[in-house]
Amino acid sequence: MKKIKEFVIKHYVILIPICLIIVLLLTYAIYNIQKLYNNYSETKTEEGYTHFAGTKINDTYDVKINRKKEIIDITPSKNMDLTNVVYIENKAIFPKEMTALFVYENYKQVRLPIYSSIEYDESNTAYKLKTTDYDKEVANLVLYDGYDLYFFPEASILDIEGKKINLSPMSYVIVNNNNSLEYYDKETDKYYITNITNEKVYVSNNAYRISLNEDKALRFDKFVMLNKPIDLQNIK
DSSP: OHHHHHHHHHHHHHHHHHHHHHHHHHHHHHHHHHHHHHTOEEEEEEEEEEEETTEEEEEEEEEEEETTSOEEEEEESSSOOOOSOEEETTEEEESSOEEEEETTTTTEEEEEOTTEEEEEETTTTEEEEEOSSOEEEEOSEEEEOSSSEEEESSOEEEEETTEEEEEOTTEEEEEETTTEEEEEETTTTEEEEEEOSSOOEEEEOSSOEEETTTTEEEETTEEEEOOOGGGSOBOO
8 A cells, every 4th residue: 555655646747637637537438428328229111190181191101219218209111201199009199289278187298399298098097298398197188289289188079069079089279260170080080170150169078178269268257268389488
């Protein structure tokens, strides 16, 4: 021990720079390993479908996921823009930012990033919302794209001026400037388009009632306006 101490004292002028270089090299190596780890991704080809102007388009999708199995990109084999919901097995994927309205959390609204997804977990009979910052089971949730598309994970009722239509889970409704109404029912795999004029359009279940004409959630004798995703904070 004494010899080591004497050696260090005698050669400290040389040892200090060597130690600094070693620390820098280790720091650089750790940084690059972490960078490679964070940038890791793999691409899987999945079969699924979406709708364009009411037409169902079956396709294969290159789905890129990161090390956390989060979706970071989707590329269809057909040359088309993804605007509506993409369905792959029990999962619905949103190719744009969405507003999430948590009814049972005091009508909290947050922004979901692009390629967020909702999946029905049959083993737990629950719906799971997954984004790059969030991975939890959810209930009594409504998704809104900020313009005209509403997605309902759970069963609900579409009410068009008193005409009531049952919507199965994982279905969506589009109201285009109060001129036309589109809705896709997941269970029956049918897509409907109808013209509307001044008809009031609602979707409701035991937890909520949404006015699609006015983009607001009715809450007892009050209401909550639904915001565009860009105006909200990211989900955490």
